[in-house]
Amino acid sequence: MTEFEMTPQTAFSPTxxxxxxRVTAFLRKVYGxxxxxxxxxxxxxxxxxxxxxxxxxxxxxxxxxxxWIATFGxxxxxxxxxDKLAPGTAxxxxxxxxxxxxxxxxxxxxxxxxxxxxxxxxxxxxxFGAMALYGTTTKxxxxxxxxxxxxxxxxxxxxLLLSIFWKGAAASSGxxxxxxxxxxxxxxxxxxxxxxQLKIMAVSVPEDRHGSYAVVGALSLYITFINLFLMLLxxxxxxxx
Numbered sequence: 001m002t003e004f005e006m007t008p009q010t011a012f013s014p015t016x017x018x019x020x021x022r023v024t025a026f027l028r029k030v031y032g033x034x035x036x037x038x039x040x041x042x043x044x045x046x047x048x049x050x051x052x053x054x055x056x057x058x059x060x061x062x063x064x065x066x067x068w069i070a071t072f073g074x075x076x077x078x079x080x081x082x083d084k085l086a087p088g089t090a091x092x093x094x095x096x097x098x099x100x101x102x103x104x105x106x107x108x109x110x111x112x113x114x115x116x117x118x119x120x121x122x123x124x125x126x127x128f129g130a131m132a133l134y135g136t137t138t139k140x141x142x143x144x145x146x147x148x149x150x151x152x153x154x155x156x157x158x159x160l161l162l163s164i165f166w167k168g169a170a171a172s173s174g175x176x177x178x179x180x181x182x183x184x185x186x187x188x189x190x191x192x193x194x195x196x197q198l199k200i201m202a203v204s205v206p207e208d209r210h211g212s213y214a215v216v217g218a219l220s221l222y223i224t225f226i227n228l229f230l231m232l233l234x235x236x237x238x239x240x241x
Contacts, residue, residue, distance in 0.1 A: 019203060026202035026210050026217075027136070033091070033218030037098035038225065044102030049109045058107040067104040071097060075223065079216055087211025094215050101226065108233070116238035123236060124229040128191045132221070135195030145193045152186035176234070183231035190224045 048054040057064055074097045078090060085093070109117065135142060159179045198217045205213045 022207065023199055023202040026214060027198060029210065029214035030198055030217040030221065033094060033215055034221045034225070037094060037218060037222045040095060040098040041102035041105065041226075044099050045106040045109060048103060048106040054106040054110060057103060058110060064104065064107070067100055071100045071104060074100065075219060078219060082212050082216045083209070085212050087215070090212040090215040094219060097219070098222070105226075108230075111239060112233060112237040113240055116236060117233070120229060120233045120236045124225065124232055127188055127232075128225050128228060131188050131191035132195040135192035136199060138192075138196070142193045142196045145189055146197075149186055149189045149193055152182060153190070156183045156186055180231050180234045184228065184235075187224050187228035187231060191221070191228065194220050194224055 045054075048057065057067070074093060078085070078093050078097070082090065112120075156179060159175075159182075163176060163179065194217075198221075201213060201217060202210070
């Protein structure tokens, strides 16, 4: 008689069950914070557009780049100080960060049509969700992706800065298209990689620190989502006349 492959008994052990519940609870907090952050950013961006204040952001380079520097510095601070931050403080800083990003992104709504922004947002959510699900459920280790993805992230970042400050070959359509394609690949891969790393974090971090680390995990996913959205918008976005 053919033997059926049975699920290992250890899969039903109290330890395995407790670990699975711990991971699930942690991921619920992470994605909860991420959705809160995206909601705040969206609300702030639309509020600035509707009030007309977005024109001040768009026409004031010092303010625009000041917002960018503030978001960069705040993200670095939260991640660097996660071991010292209370969950409430980390959460408050993430809320402030999300609002600043919303203000920084608000001029995008002046460049692209609302329909194309909504379409790109839906595509981004689908791609991000699929890759995050893959990273969470796959049994294959994605650790090897990390070094290449972060190198790609650094390359895209430097290339974008080059295209802003050097209006030569770096501003050509071919160069910009190349940046976009690489960026989409990098941030799609980071969605899966980060999702798997969060499972590891859920087990390795003491439960009494889950609150602060859940915020940092949400911050990592949020940054990946926003960057993927901006890269896709360069391809799918329809500019206003």
